[in-house]
Amino acid sequence: MDGSRRCPATGRVIRLCRNDERGRIVKYLCLVYLDEAHWSACPDQECFEFASTLAGSGRLVAAEPLHPVHTATTVRVRNGQVALYDGPFAETKELLAGFYLIDAADLNEALSIAGRIPPAKYGSIEVRPVRELSVDGFRSFSPQPAAG
Amino acid sequence: MPVATALEDAYRRDRRKVFATLVRLLGGFDLAEEALHEAFRIAADRWPVEGVPRNPAAWLVSVGRFRAIDRLRRDRRFISLDDAVDAVEAEPDPAAPPDEQGGLEDDQLRLIFTCCHPSLAEEAQIALTLREVCGLATEAIARAVLVKPSALAQRIVRAKAKIRDARIPYHVPDADELPERLPSVLRVVYLIFNEGYAPSSGERATDPALSQEAIRLARLLRELLPEPEVIGLLALLLLQESRRLAREAADGEFVSLEQQNRSRWDRAHIAEGQALAEQALRSGRIGPYTLQAALAAVHAEAECWEDTDWTQIVGLYDVLLRVEPSPVIELNRAVAVAMRDGPVAGLALIDALMRLPALTQYAPGYAARADLCRRAGRYEEARAAYRQALALSEQGPTQRYFQLQLDQLPAT
Structure with missing residues (x-):
């Protein structure tokens, strides 16, 4: 394979771009999963150092640790009505499809934004607060939104 | 009034109000709980010497708050709490403004809406409301809702952690949010009442203490937020409560509505419930609690089961x-x-x-x-x-x- 193939319908050649093909960068989301027993197994300092190195290499867009699952609220919108549930989403058929990292004054504002995320009408939005790494001199690894 | 009586009075009447305000001023449940105990401890020392303050609740808030700030200052050498101290100190002195009582009442409403926030599980809402708003002991709540005290304590700790970590705000919803937020508050009050009126399991037919607590909550809500459905809920609880004595036979057995001795119904509760139900119905914004109150009022009007106006009952069920x-x-x-x-x-x-x-x-x-x-x-x-x-x-x-x-x- 040379990274291209012919579209069976139109006969046009489609280029299957890899991230390096035109010097373009593709974003990847790396999701961290932990069971409760290992929730705090990894020291914040270690995570901080890794993220700092990554940021130095220009490859880090955003990184945030989350509070444990008991802080989660799930938002669903059905028939125009927002329904809130304590805890993470329960439908095992639902798979991770995307993410929004938002700034909000409190949970009410976060839930109100989450309720407006379009796929909330078909699936679930799990809203989980971001925590701060307890590391001296910590700064967020996520880009800060423009003031206003 | 003797100092001991004044202290007891303040403990009974103002404790939860003072707590609700301290939660706002100190920004956390645990800090507020400690400050509350400190304030009462200091009151027990100082009131006998200095006399009972003119406004005990405001005094307790003020002393509790200053004690908490002192402690935060002492601790800040060890943990970085400068921001917390600055935030607490930035709050105006609650004893200063003349409308301090209004402030205390708003805080109670804030506390209720926070404890009944829809992002908390219903059983956590109930446990938190009974613990933080009503001030019931964990053991008493555990007995009432039939879970082990350790499990209930865990439920409360988790709920408080969620309030803190997920930043559930300490505020009363604005008018446009209220229709979404009020139902979970009303439901918690109704469930607390029902657990006392018709326990879902166990040996006792009723548990009056829980129902009384629910009625107290409904009265408080009605005072602070006289929405039609709040009035309807209070009416419903009073009308149901009026039948409590008739509902439980001398041997503790359950007596159905049909077989109840209606002379044992509490007429004062009925009169108050009927007046409130009419008030809620007149508002024109009629919700499920008001309709259930209206149903209970129709039953209350009948001399006996056979005299019940069944046509009206069917009609009310159709609307409901x-x-x-x-x-x-x-x-x-x-x-x-x-x-x-x-x-x-x-x-x-x-x-x-x-x-x-x-x-x-x-x-x-x-x-x-x-x-x-x-x-x-x-x-x-x-x-x-x-x-x-x-x-x-x-x-x-x-x-x-x-x-x-x-x-x-x-x-x-």
Whole structure:
């Protein structure tokens, strides 16, 4: 394979771009999963150092640790009505499809934004607060939104 | 007034108000709880010497807050709490403004809305409300809701952690948010009442303390937020509570509405409940609690079961079903139809309803069917339905009630 193939319908050649093909960068989301027993197994300092190195290499867009699952609220919108549930989403058929990292004054504002995320009408939005790494001199690894 | 009495009074009357305000001023439940205990400890030392302050609640808030700030200052050498201290110090002195009482009341409402936030599980909302708003001890709540004290304590700790970490705000929803947020508050109050009025399991027919607590909460809500459904809920609770004595026989057994000695109904509760129900109905914004209060008021007006205005009851159930469709309400309506048009008409409705998945395991549904079969003279069917009700019931007095009905059926 040379990274291209012919579209069976139109006969046009489609280029299957890899991230390096035109010097373009593709974003990847790396999701961290932990069971409760290992929730705090990894020291914040270690995570901080890794993220700092990554940021130095220009490859880090955003990184945030989350509070444990008991802080989660799930938002669903059905028939125009927002329904809130304590805890993470329960439908095992639902798979991770995307993410929004938002700034909000409190949970009410976060839930109100989450309720407006379009796929909330078909699936679930799990809203989980971001925590701060307890590391001296910590700064967020996520880009800060423009003031206003 | 002796100082000891003033202190007791303040403890009973102002403790939860002071707590609610300290939560706002200190930004956390645990800090507020500690500050509250400190404030009462200092009051016990100083009031006998300095005299009882003119406004004990404001005094307690002020002392509790300063003590907490002192502690935060002492601790900040060890943990980085500068921001917390700055935030707490930035708050205006609560004892200073002249409208301090209004402030304290708003804080109680804030506390209620925070404890009943819809992002907390319902059982956590109930536990937190009883603990933080009503000030009940963890052991008492655990007994009331039938879980182990350790499990209940864990539930409360987790809920508080979620409030803190997920930043559930400490504020009363604005007018446009209120329609979304009020239902969970009303539901918590209603569930607390019901757990005291008709416990879902256990040996006692009723637990008056929990129902009293729910009525107290509903009165507080009505004072602070006189929305029609708040008034309707208070009306409903009072009208139901009016039957408590008649509902429980001397031996603790359950007595059905039909068999209750209506002279034992509490007339003061009924009068107050009826007046509130009318007030809520006049608002024109009629919700499910107001409609249930109206239903209870119709029952309260009847001298005996047979005198009940069943046409009005059926009509109210029809409206209630439009506002809040539910198989259980359909079932109650079917019983009312049976009383209006005869048992056969009711049975036709009930038989269709009992095929719904929501009702196939619902003991009161079988009991209602059994009762209508008995009235229609179909004793064998009544016997079978009572047996099903008995098998599905988990609460001692209810089980014995079904058994008694079964034993009293004529032999065929």
